[in-house]
Amino acid sequence: MNFELDAAQSVWRDEVRAFLRENVTPELLAEVGEHRTTLLGGEVAAFRKKIGAKGWFGLNWPAEFGGMGLGPIYQHILMDEFEYWGVQGPDLTVTSVAPMIMRHGTQQNREQFLPPIARGEVRYAVGYSEPNAGTDLASLKTRAELDGEEWVINGSKIWNSQAHVATHEWLCVRTDPEAPKHRGISVIIVPIDTPGVEVRPLITWADYRTNETFFTDVRVPRTNLIGQLNEGWQYITGALSLERGALTNAGDFRRHVDELKELVRLPLEDGTRPVDNAEVRRAIAQLDADVEAAVLMGLEAASLLEIGEMPTITVTVAKVFTSELRQRIADVGTRIFGLAGALSTADPAAPAAGRYEKLYRNAPLMRFGAGTNEVLRDVIAQRGYTMPRLGR
Amino acid sequence: MDLTHSAEQLELGAVARSLFTRECPTSLVRRLREPGSDGLAPTLWQALASAGIFGIPFEEKYGGAGAGQYELGLVFEQAGRALCPTIVYSTMVFGLGVARLGGDQLKSRYLPDLVEGRLRASHATWNPSNAADLRPRLSALRVADGWLLSGRLLFVQNAQAVDVLMVTARTSVHREPQRTYGFLIQPGGAGWLARALMTIAHDQQSEVVLSDYFVADDAVLTGPDGTGLAEGDLAWLANSAIALQCMEMVGGTAAVIEQTVAYTKVREQFGRPIGSFQAVQHLVADMRIALDAARLTATQAAWWTGRGEIANRAVAIAKMKCNEAYKWATLNCHQLQGGMGYVLDTDLHLWSSRAKLTELQGGTTDTAALWLERESGLI
Structure with missing residues (x-):
């Protein structure tokens, strides 16, 4: 047990911080704020190129795949710092899709799909949910049938975030409709620009753009199948675990609490300062303590991965805790400034430029997304304590 | 003691519910959120007037039904279900203010029109972040035949869409104690500056800055004995x-x-x-x-x-x-x-x-x- 970064880890954190201090510009942050609803402009693309040049898109990959071979703690430190600065670092493409290709892909899959990811040239959207297969993902119906040397794909995916800016789809399909529902699923990579793929926007309460993506007689080479036929369920459940793992960082939470501590010292319209109010101080202290716990959960998950264990329960606990904590941070951030807390990002007088009003609208997503908290509480009880299963 | 509603109260709730279901669909709510909307809902407004909703709490001598303010609450419950536009609430609160604070002359001037649906109104007589804070945000300077109001009001509902606004101000008169008076003012004109505020609910709220805004003596609420509002x-x-x-x-x-x-x-x-x-x-x-x-x-x-x-x-x-x-x-x-x-x-x-x-x-x-x-x- 050691709660301190060692010398090499500190050097790594300082390197990441120095990079962010130099490259996170107001222009970049402005574009990040906009990019939910509009196409990417030059700032984010240029920033991604810089990350790629550092080799950080492959930081956790083995050297044989062109990666830096750094462990989960290093990955965690990097993600944490990126979140603190409010910019996206290595995304699901690198943290989730690429490891699955390494672990389960054929040699040809690896040679074909990994190098462009490492260079930061491609971006994957993850196509799992369908209108009638959300929490019950294994009921998915998008169909892929083999026709000679090509897969022919028909169906649709929903909550297909990033599809409008992605180059490829990591697509979950049914390849054997006769098999039990968990058995007939495969993963196929589909370039987004393939004829027959149509991406339609869905705008959420948080102004965040996600998509519904339709596949009509979409043809891709047979070799775009990842790993083995009908083995997709175990690949994607692994990817979901890693995805949840990636969500357990709390860098943005720490930033919010640090920022709130400063903001409450400024006088309100009526001349009072929130910090002079005991309830406000207590609310922030409570958030501070909860964020500390969330940070430790993320570090524990990274530590378990470091020693080769899949931290399923830890990341599940962390996902439930952090998603509900995000809601509380947003709630506190919108109620300690009086009615001014209702002002949105569109109003120049909004406290913290409306970031907490926006976070308030953003927070519900993480409670039901990536596994609803109800199902994850079942997982904690049933897998964490081998309690009996009822229903589902 | 009886925590159940009377047949009449239940009937009022049911009537209000069906009125809002019919006249305040979410398509209307969405339209009123659009940038540039004035927050007015003329069809709904007319339906409320025809149903006598605006007259519920007011005395019969001003055209009201004299049915009681609690009954208005039952209507607000149904309004909340349907996300009724805030101009209905702000108008009714203005009316309650005039009824409580005004003399017969001001009540006669405003309440019959309000009851008939011919008056839209709002109010700014407490801190919008803390309703127990009643300190006026405006100052009133005595001039011939009236007062000059100055100061800044935040979160005034429907300020730019209403016919009249009730505000309070601290008076400043040589050799007299400071007093809190109410003023019924018409939005716009000299000394009036308003800016729309962008809120999470896209509702109609404004910041209003008054600079030497003139109010005539006949639109002032001076309290029971002229020494200020209680x-x-x-x-x-x-x-x-x-x-x-x-x-x-x-x-x-x-x-x-x-x-x-x-x-x-x-x-x-x-x-x-x-x-x-x-x-x-x-x-x-x-x-x-x-x-x-x-x-x-x-x-x-x-x-x-x-x-x-x-x-x-x-x-x-x-x-x-x-x-x-x-x-x-x-x-x-x-x-x-x-x-x-x-x-x-x-x-x-x-x-x-x-x-x-x-x-x-x-x-x-x-x-x-x-x-x-x-x-x-x-x-």
Whole structure:
């Protein structure tokens, strides 16, 4: 047990911080704020190129795949710092899709799909949910049938975030409709620009753009199948675990609490300062303590991965805790400034430029997304304590 | 003691409910949120006037029904279900203010028009973040035949769409003590500057800056004996408005719970309706428990203020319960409706935004708890 970064880890954190201090510009942050609803402009693309040049898109990959071979703690430190600065670092493409290709892909899959990811040239959207297969993902119906040397794909995916800016789809399909529902699923990579793929926007309460993506007689080479036929369920459940793992960082939470501590010292319209109010101080202290716990959960998950264990329960606990904590941070951030807390990002007088009003609208997503908290509480009880299963 | 409604009260609620269902669909609510909307809803407005809703709490001599302010609360509950535009509330609170604070001349000038639906109005007589803070934000300087008002008002509802606005100001007259007077002013004209505020609920709120804005003597509320408005009357008006807003919040809470329960009965995952899962049912049960607490405390506050009482304790408790019930109901309904309830194409977010706004409007739960602590002698 050691709660301190060692010398090499500190050097790594300082390197990441120095990079962010130099490259996170107001222009970049402005574009990040906009990019939910509009196409990417030059700032984010240029920033991604810089990350790629550092080799950080492959930081956790083995050297044989062109990666830096750094462990989960290093990955965690990097993600944490990126979140603190409010910019996206290595995304699901690198943290989730690429490891699955390494672990389960054929040699040809690896040679074909990994190098462009490492260079930061491609971006994957993850196509799992369908209108009638959300929490019950294994009921998915998008169909892929083999026709000679090509897969022919028909169906649709929903909550297909990033599809409008992605180059490829990591697509979950049914390849054997006769098999039990968990058995007939495969993963196929589909370039987004393939004829027959149509991406339609869905705008959420948080102004965040996600998509519904339709596949009509979409043809891709047979070799775009990842790993083995009908083995997709175990690949994607692994990817979901890693995805949840990636969500357990709390860098943005720490930033919010640090920022709130400063903001409450400024006088309100009526001349009072929130910090002079005991309830406000207590609310922030409570958030501070909860964020500390969330940070430790993320570090524990990274530590378990470091020693080769899949931290399923830890990341599940962390996902439930952090998603509900995000809601509380947003709630506190919108109620300690009086009615001014209702002002949105569109109003120049909004406290913290409306970031907490926006976070308030953003927070519900993480409670039901990536596994609803109800199902994850079942997982904690049933897998964490081998309690009996009822229903589902 | 009888915590059930009379047949007439039930009938009024049912009439109001069907009126709002018919005349205030979410398509209207969405249209009023659009940038550039004036927040007016002429068809709904006409329907409310025709149904006699605007006259409910006012004396018959001014064209009202004399049915009581509590009955207005029952209408606000139904209005909250339908996300009725705020101009209805702000107009009615103005009317209650004139009825309580005004003399016969001002009541005769405004109330008959208001009852007939010919007057839209609003008010700024307390701190919008803390309804117990009644200190005027404006100063009034004595000039010939009237007063010059100066100062800045934040979060004035519908300021740019109404015919008349009730504000308070501290007078400044040589050799006289400072007094709080009420002023009934027409938006616009010399010395008036307004800026629309962008809120989470896209409702019609403005920042208003007055600079030497002239008000004639015949539009001034000077209080019972001309020495200023009684603080108790202003407190009663603020508390009445909060109690009525709590009724609105109760209706909104009930509406989102019912919509969400209906969704969980038809949304199937794992081969069964998600509403059959205990985790879902417990969340629904918890929302219902919070709703009952909110409903009972809000109706109590509306009843006491409706009888003319200041009712600080009842109002504080109602605001505390309604803030949390409405907010958490909307957030938990997002949880149960998942992605389907999170996109702008579906309607839940309309209530979620309103819930957050009304939570902050007049006082957060912490602020209302301070009212209760003060009332209880704890501070």
